[in-house]
Amino acid sequence: MRNRQVKLKQYPEGMPRPGDFELVTAQAPVPAEGHVLCRTRYLSLDPYMRSQIAGRHISGTIAPGDLMRGESVGEVVTSENPGFEPGQLVRGFGGWQEYFALPGDALSPVSSQLSHPSWALSLLGMTGLTAWAGMVWQANVKPGDRVLIPAVTGGVGSAAAQFCTLHGAEVVGTAGSDEKCLFAKKELGAEACINRKSGGLATQLDDAFPEGIDVYFDLVGGELLTLASERLALNARVVLAGLMSEYNQAERAAGPPPGFWIRARAIVYGLVVYDFEARREEFIQACLPHIAAGRLSQREDVAEGIEATSEAFCRLMRGENFGKAIVAM
Amino acid sequence: MRNRQVKLKQYPEGMPRPGDFELVTAQAPVPAEGHVLCRTRYLSLDPYMRSQIAGRHISGTIAPGDLMRGESVGEVVTSENPGFEPGQLVRGFGGWQEYFALPGDALSPVSSQLSHPSWALSLLGMTGLTAWAGMVWQANVKPGDRVLIPAVTGGVGSAAAQFCTLHGAEVVGTAGSDEKCLFAKKELGAEACINRKSGGLATQLDDAFPEGIDVYFDLVGGELLTLASERLALNARVVLAGLMSEYNQAERAAGPPPGFWIRARAIVYGLVVYDFEARREEFIQACLPHIAAGRLSQREDVAEGIEATSEAFCRLMRGENFGKAIVAM
Numbered sequence: 001m002r003n004r005q006v007k008l009k010q011y012p013e014g015m016p017r018p019g020d021f022e023l024v025t026a027q028a029p030v031p032a033e034g035h036v037l038c039r040t041r042y043l044s045l046d047p048y049m050r051s052q053i054a055g056r057h058i059s060g061t062i063a064p065g066d067l068m069r070g071e072s073v074g075e076v077v078t079s080e081n082p083g084f085e086p087g088q089l090v091r092g093f094g095g096w097q098e099y100f101a102l103p104g105d106a107l108s109p110v111s112s113q114l115s116h117p118s119w120a121l122s123l124l125g126m127t128g129l130t131a132w133a134g135m136v137w138q139a140n141v142k143p144g145d146r147v148l149i150p151a152v153t154g155g156v157g158s159a160a161a162q163f164c165t166l167h168g169a170e171v172v173g174t175a176g177s178d179e180k181c182l183f184a185k186k187e188l189g190a191e192a193c194i195n196r197k198s199g200g201l202a203t204q205l206d207d208a209f210p211e212g213i214d215v216y217f218d219l220v221g222g223e224l225l226t227l228a229s230e231r232l233a234l235n236a237r238v239v240l241a242g243l244m245s246e247y248n249q250a251e252r253a254a255g256p257p258p259g260f261w262i263r264a265r266a267i268v269y270g271l272v273v274y275d276f277e278a279r280r281e282e283f284i285q286a287c288l289p290h291i292a293a294g295r296l297s298q299r300e301d302v303a304e305g306i307e308a309t310s311e312a313f314c315r316l317m318r319g320e321n322f323g324k325a326i327v328a329m
Numbered sequence: 330m331r332n333r334q335v336k337l338k339q340y341p342e343g344m345p346r347p348g349d350f351e352l353v354t355a356q357a358p359v360p361a362e363g364h365v366l367c368r369t370r371y372l373s374l375d376p377y378m379r380s381q382i383a384g385r386h387i388s389g390t391i392a393p394g395d396l397m398r399g400e401s402v403g404e405v406v407t408s409e410n411p412g413f414e415p416g417q418l419v420r421g422f423g424g425w426q427e428y429f430a431l432p433g434d435a436l437s438p439v440s441s442q443l444s445h446p447s448w449a450l451s452l453l454g455m456t457g458l459t460a461w462a463g464m465v466w467q468a469n470v471k472p473g474d475r476v477l478i479p480a481v482t483g484g485v486g487s488a489a490a491q492f493c494t495l496h497g498a499e500v501v502g503t504a505g506s507d508e509k510c511l512f513a514k515k516e517l518g519a520e521a522c523i524n525r526k527s528g529g530l531a532t533q534l535d536d537a538f539p540e541g542i543d544v545y546f547d548l549v550g551g552e553l554l555t556l557a558s559e560r561l562a563l564n565a566r567v568v569l570a571g572l573m574s575e576y577n578q579a580e581r582a583a584g585p586p587p588g589f590w591i592r593a594r595a596i597v598y599g600l601v602v603y604d605f606e607a608r609r610e611e612f613i614q615a616c617l618p619h620i621a622a623g624r625l626s627q628r629e630d631v632a633e634g635i636e637a638t639s640e641a642f643c644r645l646m647r648g649e650n651f652g653k654a655i656v657a658m
Contacts, residue, residue: 058592221587240587254583258550258569261599263387268597270590 001028004306006096008053008064016050016317021068021310028099031080037101038074040094040306044121045070045313045325046155047242056252058272068096068309073110073120084109091120096309098329108280113288116298122324123291123298124284126273127155132283133276134217134239135163138269143168145214146233148205149190150224153180153299155324156241158188160217162296165189169215172208174201174224176319183322187299202227209233212264217241222253229256232264241271299323330357333635335397335425337382345379345646350397350639357428360409366430367403369423369635373450374399374642374654375484376571385581387601397425397638402439402449413438420449427635427658437609442617445627451653452620452627453613455602456484461612462605463546463568464492467598472497474543475562477534479525479553482509482628484653485570487517489546491625494518498544501537503530503553505648512651516628531556538562541593546570551582558585561593570600628652 002025009022031037049070051057062068072094076086081104084090089110094100110120122128135141147164151157152173161171161184173184173193181193194204205213205227212233218225219242229238238261261268276283290296301321303312309327316325331354338351360366378399380386391397401423405415410433413419418439423429439449451457464470476493480486481502490500490513502513502522510522523533534542534556541562547554548571558567567590590597605612619625630650632641638656645654 056588218587225587226583240591242591252586252588254555255585255587256583257581258547258554258584258599259385259581261597262569262571262601264599265601265604266597266599268590268595268599270587270593270595270597272591272594275594 001099003028003097003099005098006068006306006309008062008066008068010064012050012053016053016314018310018314021313023307023310026097029101031078031101032103034081035101035103036079036081036084036090036107037077037099038072038090038092038094038107039077040072040074040098040100040329041089042073042118042121043070043094043096043309043327043329044072044125044127044155045309045316045327046126047316049313050317059274069093070096071121071126072100073117074100089117089120091125096306098306111284111288113292115291118300118302118326118328119291119298121326122155122300123159123296124287127324128159128287129276129280129283130156130241130271130273131159131163131217132287133273133279134241134269134271135160135215136167137276137279138239138271139215139217139237141167141169141215145169146209146211147171147215147217148174148209148213148228149217150174150196150220151176151319152184152188152190152193153322154219156219157217158184158299158324159296161188161190164215166290166295180322183299187297196224205231212236215239221255226256226260229260229264229266232260232266234265236264236266238266238268239271240268241273300326303327305329330428332357332426332428334427335635335638337391337393337395337397339393341382345382345643347639347643350642352636352639355426358430360407360430361432363410364430364432365408365410365413365419365436366406366428367401367419367421367423367436368406369401369403369427369429369658370418371402371447371450372399372423372425372638372656372658373401373454373456373484374638374645374656375455376645378642379646388603398422399425400450400455401429402446403429418446418449420454425635425638440613440617442621444620447629447631447655447657448620448627450655451484451629452488452625453616456653457488457616458605458609458612459485459570459600459602460488460492460546461616462602462608463570463598463600464489464544465496466605466608467568467600468544468546468566470496470498470544474498475538475540476500476544476546477503477538477542477557478519478546479503479549480505480648481513481517481519481522482651483548485548486546487513487628487652488625490517490519493544495619495624509651512628516626525553534560541565544568550584555585555589558589558593558595561589561595563594565593565595567595567597568600569597570602629655632656634658 055061184190184193384390419436513519513522
């Protein structure tokens with residue numbers, strides 16, 4: 001059975017281009033005992049993958065010639081594991097390929113209550129869990145908190161905005177276009193949204209947070225982390241969850257002057273979503289009723305087919321996606 | 330009654346010099362109703378005062394012509410407040426002068442159980458409370474934690490080292506001379522101490538923390554904050570309590586790359602000791618038995634007389650003090 005895969009061809013210089021990847025054809029794997037062969041239905045594309053390529057990600061590195069890794073929803077084709085049966089939808093780290101085989105303990109069933117199975121990769125997946133862990137478990141957002149969320153229409157940002165408003169907090173987002181800002185206000189519950197390309201970011205933040213920022217969910221690092229840190233309210237919480245601004249740079253950038261955090265008596269949390277894997281089910285169960293009631297949803301930016309994967313990832317890196325980047329196969 | 334005072338004469342350029350201050354003679358104040366006139370017995374000199382002069386401290390600024398501020402232990406001379414009587418020792422923000430008058434609610438009695446009344450300005454004072462708040466209340470040090478404490482023979486550092494060992498943690502200090510390092514090991518319970526002038530700080534930290542730093546008490550900012558952040562163990566705690574390295578600089582320096590904190594899943598706390606004023610008595614009561622039993626003590630670097638104050642402060646700024654800087658009068 002033919003299995004098309006995307007491998008890293010060469011290290012990108014700065015912003016990745018489709019030519020940095022290559023589409024190759026292999027044979028679909030034969031599942032060993034205890035393993036399950038799945039056909040990829042949906043593949044999640046995420047900014048952290050750029051960091052794996054740069055050799056700086058906690059989950060390991062990707063070198064030229066390696067299969068690109070990533071989480072996917074697959075449909076069981078053949079199962080050598082009594083816990084899974086053909087036709088069932090499962091979630092696991094299948095990678096950028098049409099078929100994958102994994103041991104049963106590396107797979108989780110996708111809840112049949114979930115109207116959109118691909119949301120197991122977004123709202124209820126890694127991006128949603130990141131948002132929940134950061135905003136609910138770490139920052140403990142509560143009514144009255146004013147929260148700044150960058151890239152608010154992206155995977156983590158859109159989940160975080162909805163989780164914050166669900167907990168009574170007021171959200172100000174940033175996004176890369178007026179269209180995205182409109183979406184953040186109409187669909188994600190954001191009270192305001194700053195188009196980061198419209199200039200005068202510092203002034204716009206001053207206007208949006210006259211009494212300071214109570215919670216900042218840092219997904220980007222760089223300038224916005226410093227501007228936000230300078231504007232924290234007393235007893236602010238900052239969750240450091242990503243460094244989008246430097247994924248395409250060779251060097252780590254310095255952080256904000258620590259005096260900003262002292263002044264605010266801030267508590268700053270480093271967040272690595274893998275640490276919360278054991279609590280994923282608790283998070284999913286907390287969200288399912290809200291999804292059923294229409295209080296939580298997920299906009300996706302869907303590319304079609306394995307051959308569209310590299311370009312879809314490059315679009316994500318350029319910030320051109322609108323919604324969680326997904327490849328449907 | 331003659332009251333000699335030290336005022337700021339001019340803004341220092343970089344490192345302060347005695348000529349930046351001037352000794353002036355005024356009349357001792359006459360206490361209003363409810364106020365208490367005290368003769369200064371001990372005055373605390375602290376690095377944060379440089380920050381007040383730079384206009385960057387949370388407690389307010391000092392401009393040329395202003396009396397230098399600071400906490401002192403005074404002996405009541407005359408009291409217009411029924412809560413205080415002549416001869417009693419009290420603590421309050423008396424400033425750099427021989428006599429001060431303050432309302433009763435700005436004064437606290439010095440515990441008569443305290444063998445060394447000047448320790449009310451150090452081990453049981455602002456520096457001790459800073460150390461306790463950071464290490465015990467925020468970082469929650471516990472047996473097995475390996476803790477890095479800079480300026481370990483200074484006011485905050487020496488208290489922090491003792492509080493950490495009291496809680497079963499292992500302390501590695503840094504100090505500016507071999508003599509100070511020896512003191513840290515012999516008298517403060519430090520397991521190791523790095524002479525920061527001996528070069529190769531990064532390598533010495535690697536050697537001292539083969540499994541990473543569990544708790545870092547940042548009193549200095551700058552290079553050490555970045556080196557320590559790079560070497561944090563999983564679930565490390567960082568307490569940001571001072572920026573000694575930049576008190577004499579005009580510009581705020583950037584902080585460590587935030588990726589170091591994400592990787593360690595660190596929790597970083599901004600600490601402002603004033604926030605813990607309400608819990609000072611709880612802290613004092615926790616320490617008094619340990620002081621009585623000889624498990625906690627305080628080395629002081631004592632200058633004599635109001636006329637020695639400016640130079641003693643400049644010595645502190647140059648890192649030449651050995652122990653908590655105090656002026657006895």
